[in-house]
Amino acid sequence: MAVTPSARTRLDRRTLLVGGGVGVGLVVAWAAWPRTYLPNLTAAPGESLFGAWIKIGADGHVSVAVPQCEEGQGVYTALPQIVADELGADWKMVGVEPAPLNPLYANPLAADELFEAALGALPEALRASYVRRTGLTLTGASTSVRNFEGELRRAGAAARVLLCKAAAARWGVDWKACGTFNNLVFQGNQRLGFGALAETAADQDLPGDVPLRTGEETRLYGQPLPRLDAPSKVDGTAAYAADIRLPDMVYASIRQGPVGETGLARVDRAAADKVPGMLAVVTTDDWVAAVANNWWAADRAIDAMRPRFRTPEPVVNSDTIEQALTAAFDGAGSRIAEAGDLSAQFRGAQLVAAEYRVGLALHAPLEPMTATAAYRDGRLTLWLPTQAPGLARAAAARAAGISENAVILHPTMAGGSFGAKLESDVAAQAALLAMRIGRPVQLTWPRGEDFRRDRFRPAAAGRMNARVDAQGRVTGWLAKIAAPSSGRELAARLLHGEALPAAALALGGSDASAVAGAMPAYAIPNFAVDHHPAEIGVPSGYWRSGAHSYTCFFTESFLDELAHVAEQDALSFRMAMLGQQPRLARCLQTAAQLGGWQGGQPGSGQGIACHSFRGSHIAVLAEAQLTSDRRVKVERLVAAVDCGRVVNPDLVMQQIEGGLLFGLAGAVGCSTGFTENVADARDISELRLPTLADCPDITVELIRSGAEPGGASEIAVPPVAPAIANALQAATGVRFRRLPLLSDIE
Numbered sequence: 001m002a003v004t005p006s007a008r009t010r011l012d013r014r015t016l017l018v019g020g021g022v023g024v025g026l027v028v029a030w031a032a033w034p035r036t037y038l039p040n041l042t043a044a045p046g047e048s049l050f051g052a053w054i055k056i057g058a059d060g061h062v063s064v065a066v067p068q069c070e071e072g073q074g075v076y077t078a079l080p081q082i083v084a085d086e087l088g089a090d091w092k093m094v095g096v097e098p099a100p101l102n103p104l105y106a107n108p109l110a111a112d113e114l115f116e117a118a119l120g121a122l123p124e125a126l127r128a129s130y131v132r133r134t135g136l137t138l139t140g141a142s143t144s145v146r147n148f149e150g151e152l153r154r155a156g157a158a159a160r161v162l163l164c165k166a167a168a169a170r171w172g173v174d175w176k177a178c179g180t181f182n183n184l185v186f187q188g189n190q191r192l193g194f195g196a197l198a199e200t201a202a203d204q205d206l207p208g209d210v211p212l213r214t215g216e217e218t219r220l221y222g223q224p225l226p227r228l229d230a231p232s233k234v235d236g237t238a239a240y241a242a243d244i245r246l247p248d249m250v251y252a253s254i255r256q257g258p259v260g261e262t263g264l265a266r267v268d269r270a271a272a273d274k275v276p277g278m279l280a281v282v283t284t285d286d287w288v289a290a291v292a293n294n295w296w297a298a299d300r301a302i303d304a305m306r307p308r309f310r311t312p313e314p315v316v317n318s319d320t321i322e323q324a325l326t327a328a329f330d331g332a333g334s335r336i337a338e339a340g341d342l343s344a345q346f347r348g349a350q351l352v353a354a355e356y357r358v359g360l361a362l363h364a365p366l367e368p369m370t371a372t373a374a375y376r377d378g379r380l381t382l383w384l385p386t387q388a389p390g391l392a393r394a395a396a397a398r399a400a401g402i403s404e405n406a407v408i409l410h411p412t413m414a415g416g417s418f419g420a421k422l423e424s425d426v427a428a429q430a431a432l433l434a435m436r437i438g439r440p441v442q443l444t445w446p447r448g449e450d451f452r453r454d455r456f457r458p459a460a461a462g463r464m465n466a467r468v469d470a471q472g473r474v475t476g477w478l479a480k481i482a483a484p485s486s487g488r489e490l491a492a493r494l495l496h497g498e499a500l501p502a503a504a505l506a507l508g509g510s511d512a513s514a515v516a517g518a519m520p521a522y523a524i525p526n527f528a529v530d531h532h533p534a535e536i537g538v539p540s541g542y543w544r545s546g547a548h549s550y551t552c553f554f555t556e557s558f559l560d561e562l563a564h565v566a567e568q569d570a571l572s573f574r575m576a577m578l579g580q581q582p583r584l585a586r587c588l589q590t591a592a593q594l595g596g597w598q599g600g601q602p603g604s605g606q607g608i609a610c611h612s613f614r615g616s617h618i619a620v621l622a623e624a625q626l627t628s629d630r631r632v633k634v635e636r637l638v639a640a641v642d643c644g645r646v647v648n649p650d651l652v653m654q655q656i657e658g659g660l661l662f663g664l665a666g667a668v669g670c671s672t673g674f675t676e677n678v679a680d681a682r683d684i685s686e687l688r689l690p691t692l693a694d695c696p697d698i699t700v701e702l703i704r705s706g707a708e709p710g711g712a713s714e715i716a717v718p719p720v721a722p723a724i725a726n727a728l729q730a731a732t733g734v735r736f737r738r739l740p741l742l743s744d745i746e
Contacts, residue, residue, distance in 0.1 A: 037103045037132075041065050048202035050162065052104045053155040054083060056202075060183050060195035062087065063095045067105035068148075069139040069387045069421065070229055071365075071414035072658075073713045074651035077227045078145055079152055081647055085220040086156025086213050087163075088180025089194070096228050098411045101390055103135040107148075113141035113614075114422070114542060115494075117487035117511045118501035130500050139387040140422060140542060142614050142711025145647055149709060157210050159201075166201035167192045181218050224650040229413065241370040241412045242444060244383045249372070249440040250279060252433055253299035256287040256453050258677035259538055260312025264288055267308070272301040281305070282436050287429065291437055299446055311676060316537035318673040318680075325357065325461040328482035328534035334510035337519045340526030345476035349467045352565050354558055356464070358550040358739040359671040360679075361457035361543055364687060367415025368450040369423075373430035374440035375400070380407045380431055385414030385421050391494050392424040398497070399428035400435050407431075418662070419542035422494060423455055448682040451672065455541025456679075458484040460534075462518075462554035472566030474577065477527035479518050479554065483547065485533045486540040487513030517548035517718065520555055521584055521612050522577035538674065544662060545714040548613055552718030553725070553739060556609035560600075560726045561735065570600045570608055570726065583642045583705070584612050587619040590640035590701055595621035600730045605635075607726025609719040615710025616643035620660070622723035623696075625731050632668050632741050634696045634724055639716060641700065644707035655712045656700050663720025664696070665689050671740050688740070 039052035046058040055063040064080040076096045084094045099105050108131040111119060119127045160180050167185040168175035170192070178187045183194045213219070232238035257264065263285045272278055272290055277297035282289045290301035314320070371384035373396070380400055386392040389411050397404040414421050430443040445453070460483035467476035488511045495501040510531060518529045543549060563573035571592050578585040588610050591597075598604045610619040623636040637660050646652050669688030672681035681687060725736050736742065 039104060040100050040102050042100070048198040050159040050202060051155055052099075052102065053152060054087070054159050056159070056194050056198040058195045058198060060090075060193050061093050061095060062089045062183075062194065063097055065099035066096050067099035067107070067137050068144045069385060069411060069414055069417070071139070071385070071387070071417040071421065073144075073655060074227060074648065075139070075144045076229045076413075077225065078647045078651055079148060080228060081220055081225055082145075082149055082152040083156040086153050087160050088182070088213075090183035091220060091225050093183050094228065101135060101137060101393065101409065103132050106132045106134075106136050107138040107143060108132070108136070109147040110138035110140050110143040111136045113143060114138060115487070115491040115501065116513050117485070118491035118495060118505050120512070121504055121507075121509055122500070134498065135390050137388070137390050140419060141546070142714045145709050146615065146711065149647075153212055154210065157212050158206055160213075161206060161210050162201040162204045163194060163197050165204045166197040169200075222646060223648065225648055227651070238413060240367065240415055241372060241384050242367075242442070244372040244412075244442060246372070246374055246440040249442060250291050250293060250437060251295040251298050252282075252289045252291045252441050252443040253295060253302045253446055254287055254289045254429060254443060254449060255302050255307045256449065257309035258312055259316060260314075260677050262286075262309045262312045262677070265308045265310050267305040269305065271304040271306070275301040275304055280437060282433055284432070289429070289433055289443070291433065291441065295442070295444055302446070314537060316674050316677045318675070321360070321459050321536045321538065321674060322357075324534050324536045325459060325482045328532040329461075329463060329480060331532060333480065333530040333532040336510060336512050336515050336529045336531050338528040342476055342478060342526045342528045345467055345526040346465070346478070349476070351465045351467055352562055353463070353465045354561055354737060356462045356554045356557060356737045358460050358553060360459050360538060360674070361549070361666055361670050362451055362454050362672060362681065362687065363418045363420035363543060364451070364670060364684065364689070365414070365416030365418055365420055368447055369420070369426040369445040370443065371426045371430035372440065372442040373434035375431075375434040375438075378402070378406060380434065381410070382407065382427055382430065383410045383412055384427055384430070385412050385417070386424065386427065387414075387417060387419075387422045388424065388494060392427040395424035395428040395496070396431035400431040418544040420454065422490075422542055424494070425453070447684065451681045452679045454679070455539050457543030457549060458486050458538070458540035459536055460547075460550045462550070464554060464558040466558065466562055468562055468566050472568050472573070474522070474524050474562060475526060477520060477524045478530070479515075479528070479551075480530045480532060481515045481518055481551065481554070482532040482534045483514045483550070484536055484540050485511035485514050486547070487511045489540055490542055514547055515551060516546055517551040517611070517613055518555065521581050521610075522559075522574070523580055524577065537677075544659075545717040548611065548714070548718040549666060549721075550739070552609070552611045553721045556611070556719060556722035557725050557735075557737065560607070560722075560729065571597055574610065581612070583707075584610055584617040584619070586703060587617050587640040587642055590703060591619035591621045591638050594640065594699055594701055595623075595636070595638035597621060600726070602730060602733060605727050605731035607723045607728070607730055609722040609726060611715070611719045613711070613715065613718075615708060616641065616712065616715040617710075618642075618715050618719055620716070620719040620723040622720070622727040624724050624727040626728060630742060632724065632728065634664060634694075636697045636699075637664070637720065637723075638699045639701070640703060641715065642703040642705050642707075643710040643712045643715060644705050645709050646702065647709070649702060652702060652712045653700055656702075656716045657698055659714065659716025660698060660700075660720055661690065661695065663717040664724070666717065667721035667724050667739060667741055669740050
């Protein structure tokens, strides 16, 4: 086994110049581009604009522009709450609207997390410049609050100052003597509403220094305010992509080829024409779509056509995926992280070794891929849920053969995503259909298509080795992980045609995102993490919590095995190595106390695991049993979470609870095998997802913290599977080293 040096390739200006002919032009071009961007938020009659984020109406309503995709995580509430707190608004008067595409709304933190394989090696200034100038608006990697909190606080504070200045001018006082509360500007006994001041305030000049709100009284930040999107979701008025209705609109269903290099070979058009309501068949090399006057007819026509595609080479089956993971360990690997002298520590020592594997994981959101497109007078208009609206617009423009400036994209709320709606295939397909048909088209993927053509959380394997000394201390740790280079794959696919990331990817290098989370949080003096790229033949994408979903399973399962070798309680074993991680240690202690930790004794059915990432920390205690019919029954999950300063505790609680259930789904199901390049799963019922009857009792404790906000939407996912596996070991005496659990014995 060959391992490349741990020093990560960094690109500087000279590297780019030497690395390719495009480098010279790129560096010069990026340096020469303008750096100032103007807001393009549109005000309705009676509204006044306050920068790129806020509109205030004459009736006092406050509208906050949100560039993030609302996919259930509560971003349409959290971000307006930050603004409303700084502004001093009345929450009942606050609304939200999608922000237009603009570099001002770029999310460099998400770009760093999602496209680290392409952008991470670039110089920081060049990377930041690229993200801003290309307007990379992204939702993902638990970055919404972390990236935008500062900008939103400043925007709210600026609007507050302008309102105070307008009121102070009327009252003849210093604006600094004025304050805001509940949609009012006040000074002494004087009061004026935001609506009465908005038009005048918008024309005021900001001072050089805009003060942020201080103090704890009358603050909206940290309060469990009701969700702004809840009423419309409850009464059915919330508009999702499938709710769009346009004059003369038609509906389409689609069938795509198997994964790999393939092509459409045959369709039975005559059979499709017999379906009532059928209008047209559209084909490309990669897919066939049926267009009808209703979606049910279009989907029936697709089935009637019985499309046939050429079988790709090489053939991908479940066993070839397993073989590819095994073969990857024999190939060259990259050392992603290391400390101490592991070789010396392992030399001649008796090691503890274990191998773990995880299967492919599906996103399986409730809402399948959907987009509506209309082409008229040289302009293409799209309605779709997307976590990357700029990239979706670019994909649609390429498919339609028109300029991006001729594409208007209206983002809708998403019915779940978990990373799936970073992809833009459906936008390109809908755009092409609208061009071909000449009428507005609403394309919805059938459920089976959503599974067959998913960009899966990749299968992965972890070979773990450690040395435990006579005192029961872990003195050496080696994690060798075989997994596809999914970060490089994601960047190459989504940033298609972008010269700067392409140049960085062409220079090669490791993919740290494929083993993210594998570096242990514990005080182990000698450790190393190696990535062995695996070519499994299946497209991979970003799945809620990314590689952490499997690296945490490897790490926390192996920690329990080491505790057994050391003959120590699993909790005490961990705590002894967390002296430098007080926040994570507190989570462990809290979860153990709340859950009534019994030491993981045989028969207890209790297991514990913990994890830290993106500024947050969590510990999960699980109680689980194996039923007589060989099913995993999880009876209880207890979580203690420290995710720093919290904007809205109800939103965080929802995300933690949802993350625990998502992690449970990933532990017991949510997977698929492969047969001749096609995913085996066709329907939700085949995924073994937990039903309401299967859901365990859930207890969540949010630990108060004054630290900077950490990510909340993903932190609960990774530790659930190892906590359950550890609980099953305590219940049965059997160690399960594969996800989904029990998949190796079925």
